[in-house]
Amino acid sequence: MTLVPVTYKGGVYRHDIIVDLIDDLGGYIIQKQVVAQDVFLQSLIPKEDIELVKATGRPLGGEVIESPLVGTEIAIVSPSLDIHHLPHTSCDVAEYLRRVGAKTNMVGLSRGFGKRIANLSIEERDIINEHDCAVFMLGNFETCIEYKMHSLRRGITVPIIVTGGPDRETLKRIIEPSVDGYVGGLGRIGHRMKKQEGEIEYLDRLIDEVSGVLDIRRESIAKDPLSVSPARLMSVIDEDLGITKGSTHPTPVTVQIAGLRVKIPYGEYADYVASIKIDDSVKVGDVAEILPSRMRDYILLRIKPFSDTGIMV
């Protein structure tokens, strides 16, 4: 069964029908968002049942939108959280990535600005490495990007996509060694991105670039599949602990490509999470490493591959 990442967008009225249907089909709802009269369900749905969900949602005014980044957590790395970088372009980019299903976290570096003085702290490095990929939002000058990129990428192990003012070819030429993705034309700006030409088109390119980078990651994981799908593990943990019901986080259990971020204290719950049963003979601790996250006191789960555990649930 191939699960496809989609977003269901429809009215709040009777949307529980869709929620039950996705559940019955063996799909997973990664995030449910109610905005005024609308409900957004970011879900993974079996490929062959997409038409059924569309047909069921039609009388309720619902539509199913392809969202390639559902089930991914992406770090948007901004040189700082000062007015120079926020709300444009960092928030524009983060919002655009969220529209296609990604869970984005803005990482504002404490000293990411400047040319000579730019650097990355150990805590920032570790937080970025907890994500599926990192989008580095750099400035308008190729001289500065070339100079500072070495210090900003030090120790980063996840795929990096660099955006900046110079065009894509220039970014490709100046960044050595190469990174996983480049998007030109997205440097520092002073207004909200609205124009299709020269603004939104670059955001669309960024989506393509991020999707491409994550597809490569998924393909490499598929060669040695995970012991359990992250979405299934999410639903098992959430069902047992009832985290979503008792939390105000938008995504209390965040799904990543090969892991989960569970937003409850590590000290109190780590052992319990490890003991949760996925089925009769397999516990969470058997198929995943349970680690303390550098983000607050959350729990980070890294799902082990089949070759490591010999288990597939």
Next chain:
Amino acid sequence: MALDYFEVECREESGRLAYKDIAADVLQDLDLIKVVSKLYIRIDLDFPFFFAAGVLRKMPPPVKISDFAGVMVRDGNIVLDITDERYMAQMLTVLWERYGRDRVIQPDRFTVTIDSSIAEAKEIEDTVVFDQRRSIYKDLLYALQWIAPEGFRVRREWVDDHRFWYVSSENTLSPQAIDGIISEKMAMLAADGEDGGAFA
């Protein structure tokens, strides 16, 4: 943009155009387009430093109470007869601070009275309640800090009634490094057109 002169100089063309847009957006956001008449920006990527110099348009003089209110002494009170409500809030703030809230009485919308034993009519007439130049300089320096690249925390600035310059860097700003460009560009702005010519 409605500036008489606006130029950004940098050896990287894409960066130059980006900073031209940023400067225009920031000036527009802070409503400074009508205030600045000339603006020159240079970004040196090697030193590196950010330099801005410009000329301001003629500013209106500070607003005194006598400009928008009649001041009379009547029955042991100083009575202010307000003709333009625009500066009412600023005026009340100044008077409250000076004489106390309980001594500044506003019997109706256009009248304010103060006990003449604690105040003099002449003193009240000459009280400045709003000076656009003050807030403009704050806004102007804020705008320049916003336009300049964020890492450039070492900075020097100078503003007088009509002209200003601002230079910032991440490295030490020695006088040898910046004096040349400051005097050259200020002379250029002064010689170029009527506004600047008056201050040369």
